[in-house]
Amino acid sequence: MSLNDDIKGLEAAIGESIIGQRDVIRRLVIGLLAGGNLLIEGLPGLAKTRAVKAMARHLEADFSRIQFTPDLLPSDVTGSEVYHQGEEGAVFRFHPGPLFANLVLADEINRAPAKVQSALLEAMEERQVTVGGTTHKMPALFMVLATQNPIEQEGTYPLPEAQMDRFMMHVRVDYPSREEEVQVIRLVRQEEQANNREASPAAGDAPAQVPVALAQEAIFAARREIAALHVAEPMEQYMATLVDATRHPADFSDDLARYIELGASPRASLALDRCARAHAWLEGRDYVDPVDVQQVAPEVLRHRIGLSFEAQGQGFSADDAVATLLGCVALP
Template sequence: MSTFEQIEDLRTRMGNSIIGQKAVVERLIIGLLADGNLLIEGLPGLAKTRAVKAMANNLEAEFGRIQFTPDLLPSDVTGTEVYHQTKDGAEFRFEQGPIFANIVLADEINRAPAKVQAALLEAMEERQVTVAGTTHKMPPLFIVMATQNPIEQDGTYPLPEAQMDRFMMHVRVDYPPVEDEVEVIRLVRREEQAKNQPKSKAANAPKAIPQSAIFDARSEIAQIHVSDAMERYMADLVYATRTPAALSEDLARWIEIGASPRASLALDKCGRAHAWLSQRDYVDPADVRAVAHDVLRHRIALSYEAQGEGITPDMVIDTIISLVALP
């Protein structure tokens, strides 16, 4: 089985577990292949946690889940030095926290105080944590997928703009169509029935996809061709968020702060991953436009005027895409 077929198999398996959320599954795959962290936002019950678990369950990967709460401590995430008494004397040993996994689910990340968010930040960006002056490296395959609930305000700590920028993509999860919701009911019923079946019948479960498939896919994605014109197009889209007055008076009123250079890097990585999934060896404008909303929506700060008019980041991005010239 080729590398592409293995990744497609992963996407199919996830799609079988997450009914009606094909776009979300695709974004999770893109984030995995682009080696970036994801922020997944949606109302309760829309399978955010289930989607991340479905990915971990179908990969040869260690899964770690951190349920964020207001009383969480940084050591609850990173681990801590523990005192041990041995026959040779006393010593401190580092006990790893749940962050030391391949796929980490940071559930309801906006419920954690600033210190915990900062501890997670180092692991996300530097792929390491420092405890008691000692640096501990994360595994080669490491990705944080954080979820947050957009409607609850009580007991939450909104993520600061600087930390939001560390996420490669901000994925929105919406309600599924009613036809898909019927399939969700049937899927959960089948899972309940399967639990009561003899264990021997579960022996035919497909083998987990090896981590090597992810690294092989990343090597192929690194070779995807990006023309000079496409590089300029990606940079123009990001630059438009910083100089909105050059495109439109409305954009100038709506945008308070534009996107950082991390947005350009994310467009390049995610665009190449999208092209690879489309079985092309080059990036075209459709690839960039397909990921632009997920890459930019959390990097644009809207003015009070825009918020008062009911303007959303996605509406701003739609306007930018319509006004920036194609290569």
Template sequence: MGEAIIGQRDVIDRLLIGLLANGNLLVEGLPGLAKTRAIKALAKNMECAFSRIQFTPDLLPSDVTGTEVYYQKDGGGDFRFEPGPIFANIVLADEINRAPAKVQAALLEAMEERQVTVAGTTHRMEPLFMVMATQNPIEQEGTYPLPEAQMDRFLMHVLITYPPVGDEVEVIRLVRAEEIAAVATQAARDDGARPAPRPPIPQEAVFAARREIGAIHVAGAMERYMADLVNATRAPAGFGDDLKRWIEIGASPRASLALDRCGRTHAWLAGRDYLDPEDIRAIAPEVFRHRLKLTYEAQGEGIAPDRVIAEMIRQVALP
């Protein structure tokens, strides 16, 4: 993935954490910042079925989940379920906020229950399944804000920002090299020669990693620290006047579960078999930024969720 994406190491780490923690991700960034490219790079290097859904205002729920189709034969017929693009291992929901609420709701059951119900029949998803949705933060024309219930079902909210100037130079060189390589590859195919592809990572490697992550040691003090962080969003008055003014509605219990899963995954990627406070602090912004509802006062002052989270981390005592 690092060969295909320049200067976005944190984004790559968060995508891997989402995959290994078995959760869904919301990736947000301005146009052209490689949101779709990053997700495609993850799927390309894995042994998996990849599906992309381009969300538009005229999309229907059946376009996502699939539908019952009538097949006629020998004077009779029957209905068969034709699965939609949601039935893949990694699903890219591109510009998810461009579809109306009815289509977004079609994702809820798949994201949370890992199943889809069509015409009274439940269809299970594959063991390896995750939704990675992208959205543009600045375009509001023709968009539908995601409801809080759906936002809460995303394990993490990942932000992609502009790359530094040095990295942008590397991006120019990378894309130029890819264009040259594509022409060379096509010429080799015309000559009958096919370059050997890099073998993808098997799904069993992901499942094996998840088993090891499940065995990461979490001390009681770490569990209390995660609960204290979540509680600070629900009772901000006890953690300073600023938090009291900024937070209107705190995080749900899904935030506690996300801190645990993502924290253990972060520790595993760091090569440790125990959860450390730094693991929790490292992934706290991605876990909390889409679960906090800020007051009108905070929004009027231009207070970003990340500033609220930083103040919350500063106020909550370490174990």
């Protein structure tokens, strides 16, 4: 099997546990290959946490889940220095928090106050945490996957723009179709039956199979191949123009000029490049074409565009702005 087949196998394995969310699974894999952090937004019960757990289960990696609550402290996330009294005398030793894992699920991140949310910023951007004046490096494979509920208002703390910009992609999870929901019912019923057999096995029952985990080195090898993908100069210009159009919308559309108040930062251009290369690699190509950019553009740009009050009043969303941008910017 090729390296591409191994990653496709990981994607298929996640899909066995998640029904009707193929696009979400593909974005999770792209984020993993591109080495970025993901913000996953959706209503309760749409398998956001389940999808992240499924990826961790089929990957040779340490997984950590942090339930964000209003009373959470930064040290609950990063860890802290603890006083120890031993034979060698009194010393402070650093006890790593749950943030020190390969895949970190920050569940309901918008329930925690800004001070706790900011504790993630250094780890997400610099891949390190500083506690008590000492810097502690994160693992080589490190990824924050944060979830949030879009409808809750009471008891939540909206993420500031600076933190939103740290997420490479903003992935939205939608309702499954009726047929997919029937498959969900059957899948959960089968899992329940399997758990009952495992808890109280009957004579002749076959032992439960342990899922095969993909080695971390496969991810690093895939990243090396993705880094070597060819990106033509016209494609670079195309990505840069898309991002520049969010900053100077009047040059492309009168409607965009009225609706877009704040454009995307250079992180958007870098994310477009990395995600487009990962998408092209998954499609089996050694070069990036406009389709790759268009496929990842909504997730890369939707959380980096600031809309005006007029846009919000008329129901013009960030996704509408991205769709308009893709239609206005000429293809290379």
